[in-house]
Amino acid sequence: MTATATEPGRAGAARDDRVASRSLAARLLSRPEVGSLIGAIVIFLLFMAVAVPFRNIANVGTILYGASTIGIMAVPVALLMIGGEFDLSAGVAATTSGLSASLIAWNLGLNVWVGVVLALVVSVAVGAFNGWLLFKTGLPSFLVTLGTFFILQGVNLGVTRLLTGNVATADISDMDGFGSAQKVFGSEFALGPVTVKITVIYWIVLTLVAAHVLLRTRAGNWIFAVGGDAAAARAVGVPVKATKIGLFMAVGFCAWLSGMHLLFQFNTVQSGEGVGKEFIFIIAAVIGGCLLTGGYGSVVGASIGALIFGMTQLGINYAGWNPDWFKTFLGVMLVLATVVNVYVKMKADRR
Amino acid sequence: MSSATVERHDAAPSDTPILALDGVGKSYGNVHALRGVSLKVRQGEVTCVLGDNGAGKSTLIKIISGLHEHTDGTMTLDGAECRFPSPRAAQASGIATVYQDLALAPLMSVWRNFFLGNELRKGPFRTLDIARMKQICDEELAKMGIIIPDLDRPVGGLSGGQRQCIAIARAIYFGARVIILDEPTAALGVKQSGVVLRYIVKARDAGLGVIFITHNPHHAHLVGNHFVILKLGRVVLDAHRDELTLEQLTTEMAGGEELAELSHELRGVDPGKVVAPAEVEHGQVEAPARPDEEEPSA
Numbered sequence A: 001m002t003a004t005a006t007e008p009g010r011a012g013a014a015r016d017d018r019v020a021s022r023s024l025a026a027r028l029l030s031r032p033e034v035g036s037l038i039g040a041i042v043i044f045l046l047f048m049a050v051a052v053p054f055r056n057i058a059n060v061g062t063i064l065y066g067a068s069t070i071g072i073m074a075v076p077v078a079l080l081m082i083g084g085e086f087d088l089s090a091g092v093a094a095t096t097s098g099l100s101a102s103l104i105a106w107n108l109g110l111n112v113w114v115g116v117v118l119a120l121v122v123s124v125a126v127g128a129f130n131g132w133l134l135f136k137t138g139l140p141s142f143l144v145t146l147g148t149f150f151i152l153q154g155v156n157l158g159v160t161r162l163l164t165g166n167v168a169t170a171d172i173s174d175m176d177g178f179g180s181a182q183k184v185f186g187s188e189f190a191l192g193p194v195t196v197k198i199t200v201i202y203w204i205v206l207t208l209v210a211a212h213v214l215l216r217t218r219a220g221n222w223i224f225a226v227g228g229d230a231a232a233a234r235a236v237g238v239p240v241k242a243t244k245i246g247l248f249m250a251v252g253f254c255a256w257l258s259g260m261h262l263l264f265q266f267n268t269v270q271s272g273e274g275v276g277k278e279f280i281f282i283i284a285a286v287i288g289g290c291l292l293t294g295g296y297g298s299v300v301g302a303s304i305g306a307l308i309f310g311m312t313q314l315g316i317n318y319a320g321w322n323p324d325w326f327k328t329f330l331g332v333m334l335v336l337a338t339v340v341n342v343y344v345k346m347k348a349d350r351r
Numbered sequence B: 001m002s003s004a005t006v007e008r009h010d011a012a013p014s015d016t017p018i019l020a021l022d023g024v025g026k027s028y029g030n031v032h033a034l035r036g037v038s039l040k041v042r043q044g045e046v047t048c049v050l051g052d053n054g055a056g057k058s059t060l061i062k063i064i065s066g067l068h069e070h071t072d073g074t075m076t077l078d079g080a081e082c083r084f085p086s087p088r089a090a091q092a093s094g095i096a097t098v099y100q101d102l103a104l105a106p107l108m109s110v111w112r113n114f115f116l117g118n119e120l121r122k123g124p125f126r127t128l129d130i131a132r133m134k135q136i137c138d139e140e141l142a143k144m145g146i147i148i149p150d151l152d153r154p155v156g157g158l159s160g161g162q163r164q165c166i167a168i169a170r171a172i173y174f175g176a177r178v179i180i181l182d183e184p185t186a187a188l189g190v191k192q193s194g195v196v197l198r199y200i201v202k203a204r205d206a207g208l209g210v211i212f213i214t215h216n217p218h219h220a221h222l223v224g225n226h227f228v229i230l231k232l233g234r235v236v237l238d239a240h241r242d243e244l245t246l247e248q249l250t251t252e253m254a255g256g257e258e259l260a261e262l263s264h265e266l267r268g269v270d271p272g273k274v275v276a277p278a279e280v281e282h283g284q285v286e287a288p289a290r291p292d293e294e295e296p297s298a
């Protein structure tokens, strides 16, 4: 063998002068959450200009509360989308959780906390069931969770009517453990002029934890991989099933958190609640830069998406506009944000 | 990578193989991709698997790497019968693979792909040791002789050969006992192919077992200790390198007469010939006459 090829090693690796190093701006612009950040700033400035109450610092609490109720679910839904799957049952699953806690505690006359813990089991089990069904049937998650969506919707109504003869659960505010549970899931505190709901704290903590997991842990690496190319991920030793089922269970956990807030905020749960929410979570995730095809996205972006949602919802109110148009506005936002995301990413990748 | 270099040029290959297949078969529904294949992989040797397109080479190594389970026969690892339920299980046994389709996640960065499934972690919270992973990735790629200036770039934007180099560097870095390379040099330049062949030799010298799949008889003959030729899912030749010359190997790979016929046929092509430019209707380029169609290649 004539040894003409260079010795393996540094010597052979001259720098490639066709590739200019990328500027910091280009790198920042190629982050998935850029589009949502731009959108959030634009919306913020818009409502600052047109809605007088929007400028009132005391209303920050209300806006953040609106954002947090969406954000708590948008974060795990974004993780799931990065992992390549959808969960259309996420909205009604929160209601299922609230109903379970309330019905279990009320009908068995137990401490409210028992209901809370059993509701957690139910919620995580629903998530695991979604994941299991996905792999068992081999169907796309859009279909599988659409099935779960209808199943849960029916169960919510049916079981509630069966046990209470009503469409809502009974008021559990005088039961044992209600006070402490309400402190955990439905309290609020003052921070200067701003009243902060506890869900805001949960939302921020969830966002930080999820962002850390996604970018700095092995599980995060696996989430990107199973969403980007599940077959390739499996071939190099990533446990694809466990990762995806884990993601569905994370959605279940957050649905529980969300459901507990519903219950302890209003003392009762409406059994028809939550329908249509699933799309709002997905919209927040997409505005935040998640690709529908998986493998790419950001939880911080999803949280910014939730913030946009919160600002818009109240901004329209504060501006005195007809709230009938809210959904239209949301749809326009979705399309615009997605176009901006794609455009910014394309530009940044070229630089 | 190169440790105790045991000099054992054609020493008697009597030691027990790390991996042995006995009468292994694999059906994809009604397609019998592999039938009764027996094969031994010994550490410190290079086993070349050769054969036509669709012969079943990739299917064979996918069984060994845990991607598929065989439907017939037995596989033994260190003398004990085994079945890998997943690639993760095969990797835990020290088997690393470069797949023909590379198995890279296109939207993930170079270093994340390199360590996918084998992430390095540090600290009490087991967070990713990103700095070290990037450094190792950079070094390993440099050893392959390719330059990727920004390891944070998604691999989807790299050239086919660059991607192949990442997959090869990854397998060589993580292979502990057996390295499987499925057509690793298919997309590579002359220089990088040379590096890969050297790596195969180094891995052999380090005492690893190597399974090398290629369509290039020259490459195979340069590094192979054993040659296994598959045809339509069956082993048609299993020989030690002492028993074969390069010419014989080439002839065997091409199915004997086929090569002779080809060289006879191509003698008339007149390589220096230039033809006046013309436009051609779709599908009007004539198919070369091939009288001996015997393969039902789908």
Ligand SMILES: Nc1ncnc2c1ncn2[C@@H]1O[C@H](COP(=O)(O)OP(=O)(O)OP(=O)(O)O)[C@@H](O)[C@H]1O
Residues within 6 Å of the ligand: B028, B031, B032, B033, B051, B052, B053, B054, B055, B056, B057, B058, B059, B060, B100, B298
């Ligand atoms: N997933 C699958 N489902 C059905 N048939 C398959 C599948 N994978 C491979 N086959 C069939 O099995 C046979 C062997 O395929 P295999 O990929 O092992 O060939 P190969 O020897 O690696 O070919 P090449 O040199 O082109 O890579 C082919 O006939 C192929 O069509």
Ligand SMILES: [Mg+2]
Residues within 6 Å of the ligand: B057, B058, B059, B100, B182
């Ligand atoms: Mg192949």
